[in-house]
Structure formats: structure tokens, C-alpha cells
């Protein structure tokens with residue numbers, strides 16, 4: 001069976017922290033549409049539902065993320081979830097987490113399940129900054145959890161899970177970005193994921209946005225950090241652009257060096273070319289390849305989708321959802337240039353190469369138009 005699907009799940013609707021830039025600072029529970037649907041009282045995905053989802057989706061998945069918007073390790077049955085996920089030997093099984101709920105038994109279960117990557121969100125490399133941003137998080141506990149993970153890996157002689165450090169860049173930690181590569185290398189990380197803080201619902205992030213800062217200075221800090229990280233052997237799993245068109249070298253040698261750096265750093269990798277190709281061929285790389293499954297069972301075609309779900313787990317099965325009318329209309333709309341639902345205003349949409357000259361008139365808007 002070809003593994004060409006990417007599955008993004010959320011196992012819980014909650015988090016143990018209230019980070020200053022996150023929607024959880026304004027709510028105890030993140031609800032997903034439709035808001036009146038819940039699979040459990042506390043909003044955690046029941047293990048039986050996860051087991052059904054895993055059986056239907058994981059054999060065809062090259063990547064499974066066990067979390068996206070909430071904290072997965074506070075799921076009361078997280079070790080059972082890991083055991084089930086591990087059965088399918090998904091090539092890229094990963095999850096983002098604040099790492100604080102990690103205990104030894106869970107670390108053992110993570111290694112046993114063959115989790116490939118843990119994305120630990122830290123946002124600060126000093127006690128002061130970390131505890132200022134990650135409200136409820138304790139620096140000593142973070143360091144202890146990082147050490148625990150490394151000890152359990154060493155005990156099993158396992159290179160996995162790889163550690164990816166996630167750093168959301170904002171005013172409060174601007175000065176610490178440059179220290180990030182040294183911190184990451186010191187704590188056994190192999191990858192960095194750096195992203196700008198962005199506006200989100202339920203919290204005013206305007207004091208933290210870097211939009212009003214000098215763009216050249218920001219790019220210079222990013223460039224220096226990227227080069228430092230790569231010199232330390234770290235990959236850039238995700239990293240903001242730090243080059244403008246004008247910065248790009250013109251000479252053959254300069255262009256070759258730039259390409260080599262991009263390949264060495266992971267900025268350019270096969271997956272990106274595949275993504276770009278699918279985007280141009282289909283108008284968007286996600287629908288039909290990506291299935292986002294919320295803790296209330298709602299299934300969406302990508303993480304940006306805000307309109308009506310394309311199906312519901314556990315009521316519908318994966319094939320019915322993949323071949324059903326809602327997803328077909330979304331894909332047809334993208335291909336023909338008549339996008340429906342959230343795609344109509346989405347910035348990730350492009351014109352498909354094979355878009356017919358006449359728009360399909362059979363495409364109806366789906367769910368809430370945005």
C-alpha cells in the first residue's frame with residue numbers, strides 16, 4: 001500500500017500551560033467545529049476511536065502528527081495511544097509538546113512505539129524568558145524532561161525520537177534567538193523549527209508581534225542563527241525566510257554555495273519539491289493527501305479549513321470520507337479555479353496548471369463561505 005497520506009490529529013482539547021501568545025491563555029478548552037459535538041465529556045479522544053482511526057488511516061500514512069493545536073501528553077491514556085500508533089510503523093510519527101508532562105514510563109513508551117520526532121516547544125533559552133512566556137511552565141522541569149528523554153534514548157541505544165526544538169519568535173524572546181542553536185545542540189536536539197508569532201483568536205498578541213521591527217535587522221538575526229545552527233549540525237525543519245530576492249547571489253559560485261547550504265540545512269528537500277508540484281498540479285497540495293482529525297471526530301482537508309467538516313469519525317470510515325462529495329467538491333473547486341469553503345480566501349491556494357479554461361458550473365459552495 002502506498003504511504004502518501006499525512007494525518008494530523010488532536011487527542012485533547014486542553015493544555016497544561018497558558019503561554020502568553022497562545023489561544024489557551026484565554027480559554028481552558030479549545031473547541032472545534034461543530035461545537036455541539038464531543039466524543040467525551042472532557043474533550044479527549046476515546047482510545048477506541050483512536051484505534052479505529054489508526055487502523056483506517058495509518059497504513060497509508062507517511063506522516064502522522066499526534067497533535068497540532070493542543071497538548072497530547074495530557075491525554076490520560078497517552079501510553080495506550082502510543083502503543084496503538086506504534087503498530088503501524090509510520091515512517092514519520094511525531095508530535096509537538098511542551099514536554100513537561102513527560103515521565104519515565106511515557107518516555108519508554110515513546111521509544112518503544114518508534115516515535116520518530118518529538119517537537120518540544122520552548123520559546124526561551126533562559127529561565128527568565130521561558131517562564132515569562134510559557135505561563136505555568138517551570139524551567140527546572142523543562143531541563144529535567146529534556147535530560148530524561150536523552151537518558152531513556154541512551155539506555156535503549158536509540159537515536160529516536162529525534163528532538164526538534166520549536167521556538168516561536170516574538171518581542172519577549174527576540175534577543176534569545178541567537179542563543180538557540182547552542183542550547184539545542186547542548187540538549188541533544190537535531191532540528192530547529194523557528195516561526196514568527198502570529199495573531200490568533202482569544203488573545204491579543206500585538207505587544208509581541210515583530211511586524212514593526214526593522215525587517216533587515218530581523219533577517220540578519222535569522223541568517224546568523226541559521227548559519228550557526230547548520231555549523232552545529234542542526235537541520236532547519238522549518239525556518240522563516242531570511243533572504244530577499246536582492247540578497248540572492250548572482251555568481252555561479254555564490255549560487256552553488258547557497259544551494260548547498262539550503263540542502264545541508266534541510267531548507268530545500270525532496271518533500272518541498274513534491275509539495276510544490278502537487279500545489280501546481282491540483283491548486284493545493286493538501287486536500288486528498290492530508291486529513292486533519294479533531295478530538296470531536298470532525299475531519300478537515302487541511303489545518304486551515306474552517307468550514308463544514310468533510311466527515312466525522314468514528315461514524316464515517318476513511319474511504320467514505322476520502323471519496324465523498326464534500327472532499328470531491330473541494331478538490332474539483334481547486335482544480336478548476338472555483339474554490340469553495342475556506343479555499344476561496346486561503347493564501348495557500350494557487351492556480352492549478354491543468355485548470356480548464358471554462359470554470360466548472362457544477363461546483364457549489366460548501367458550508368460557511370469565508
Ligand SMILES: C[S@@+](CC[C@H](N)C(=O)[O-])C[C@H]1O[C@@H](n2cnc3c(N)ncnc32)[C@H](O)[C@@H]1O
Nearest residue numbers: 021022069070071096097098121166168197198
Ligand atoms: C499551540 S501549541 C500545541 C502543542 C503543544 N502544547 C506545544 O506546546 O507544542 C503548538 C505550537 O504553537 C505555537 N504557538 C502558540 N501560539 C502561537 C502564535 N500566536 N503564533 C505562532 N505560534 C504559536 C506554540 O509555541 C507551539 O510551539
